[in-house]
Amino acid sequence: IALLVIATTMAMTEARTIVVGGSENWRFGYNYTDWTLKNSPFYINDKLVFKFDAPHNVYLLPNLYSYIKCDFRGAKLLAGAPKGAGEGFEVVLNQWRLYYFASSNDKDCSDGLMKFFAMPLPRWQ
Numbered sequence: 001i002a003l004l005v006i007a008t009t010m011a012m013t014e015a016r017t018i019v020v021g022g023s024e025n026w027r028f029g030y031n032y033t034d035w036t037l038k039n040s041p042f043y044i045n046d047k048l049v050f051k052f053d054a055p056h057n058v059y060l061l062p063n064l065y066s067y068i069k070c071d072f073r074g075a076k077l078l079a080g081a082p083k084g085a086g087e088g089f090e091v092v093l094n095q096w097r098l099y100y101f102a103s104s105n106d107k108d109c110s111d112g113l114m115k116f117f118a119m120p121l122p123r124w125q
Helices: 002-013 032-039 064-069
Strands: 017-019 047-050 058-061 076-079 089-092 099-102 115-118
Touching (some): 032 115
């Protein structure tokens, strides 16, 4: 019984690897807010994998205002088009903070729904 409890506790503390958008990947026109709601909660050290083709990209936006307005001033480019191919680009949610993600290509963010945010929770043992 003790071994079962240890195995269950270990499984609860393991980080997950999650493909953003699932089989839809990171693309124009898919609702990532809905996807986030269906796949949350996220936990600290979970890995998000962005798989995408050109001309899309992945930016980390600095705040809620930037997220709402799709304002990329002060945003950090995490992955350009070449990094989204194949196995994709991985982001580790390694801090307890809000992460605002978006694609800056043309109208990806404003019209294409290519944005979402995640707040990873601490793992309790």
